[in-house]
Amino acid sequence: MAVIFRPDPDNPQPHVVSRRCPVCDWEGIVVVGSMDEEDCPQCHAPTVVQPPAEGTKNPHAAALGRLGGVRGGRARAEALSPKRRREIARNAALARWRKR
Numbered sequence: 567m568a569v570i571f572r573p574d575p576d577n578p579q580p581h582v583v584s585r586r587c588p589v590c591d592w593e594g595i596v597v598v599g600s601m602d603e604e605d606c607p608q609c610h611a612p613t614v615v616q617p618p619a620e621g622t623k624n625p626h627a628a629a630l631g632r633l634g635g636v637r638g639g640r641a642r643a644e645a646l647s648p649k650r651r652r653e654i655a656r657n658a659a660l661a662r663w664r665k666r
Contacts, residue, residue, distance in 0.1 A: 582624070585613040 586593045587606035592613075596604055606613050643651065 582626075584616040584618065586616050587611055587613050 583596050584593070585596050585604060587609060589611040590606060590609040592606050592608050593616075594607070604613050605611065646654070
């Protein structure tokens, strides 16, 4: 799937649109500032905007979230002092025991 960025001087707030070409079946994510007709980059036919599927997430945002999640806990633990790590662990254990 292709990602294309076309700045629009009339609308400075760009957004992501999924487009499909009915002629050559090209599908891509286009970052545009307006909903004007965009041409297919392969056959130059007009493309149609595909509505987002229910319950789907933005794949780019999900990838960024995973990037931070992979490093997050370990990097935070390494940055903390042993005393602070002990405090956090003690508070977590007390919270678990309070539930019972």
